Amino acid sequence: MMEVHAYWILGHxxxxxxxxxxxxxxxxxxxxxxxxxxxxxFAVVIQHMLVNIGFWKSNMVDGKERIEPLDVNIIQHLPQQQNGFDCGIFVIEYAKHIINQTIESMPNPLDCSTVRINLVTRLFKHGFDKKKRNGYDTDRDNVARTVRKARRLRRGN
Structure with missing residues (x-):
């Protein structure tokens, strides 16, 4: 029986x-x-969609419409996951660095544990701030232990 591996990639x-x-x-x-x-x-479909909505013009060759697929570039020299479960963290970090135009300075190797703690902390803070703005609160006992631990680690306790 063939073993199937799945993981995430990021297309930009x-x-x-x-x-x-x-x-x-x-x-x-x-x-x-x-x-x-x-x-x-995807390189074919995206190009066809953009031509069909009028965003781009197709090429005419011998009186016939010709739509070339997009070029596909594999971006090299990036940090790579070393296991079968960190692909989501890597996709998030790739996206963050692309948005901030800092992909060339992405840490290599990537410290996934630190990234996870930072992500959990930011998500928790976002939720907390939203609840505060909207006038409701969550009982401390309902907050996941991992979130409380991540907050303590960030504070250095």
Whole structure:
């Protein structure tokens, strides 16, 4: 029986360069050629959708409409997960660094434990602030122990 592995990748559509950039969390396990084959359908569909909504014009070749797929680029020299369960953390970090235009300075190796604690803390603070703004509160006993522990670690207690 064949074992099936699944993990996340991040696709970033670069509108200015008209290409699809792929950020592979598990690059040392999956060859780039296979990854390009797997995402090629997106490169075709995105291009067709943009032409059909009038965002881009198609090329005319010998009187026939020709829509070329987007170029697919596998972004190299990124931190990679070393296990089978950190792909979500890597996708979140890739996205954060793309948005902030700091992908070149992303820490390598990535400390996933610290990223998780920071993420949990930010999500907790966001929820807490939202509850405070909307005038309701959550009983301290209902707060997950892991969240309280993460908050203590952040404060250094």
């Amino acid at each position: 559509f670069d509108l200015n360069k008209k290409c699809l950039n792929i950020y592979n969390t598990y690059g040392f396990r999956i060859m780039d050629r296979q990854l390009v084959e797997d995402v090629q359908a």
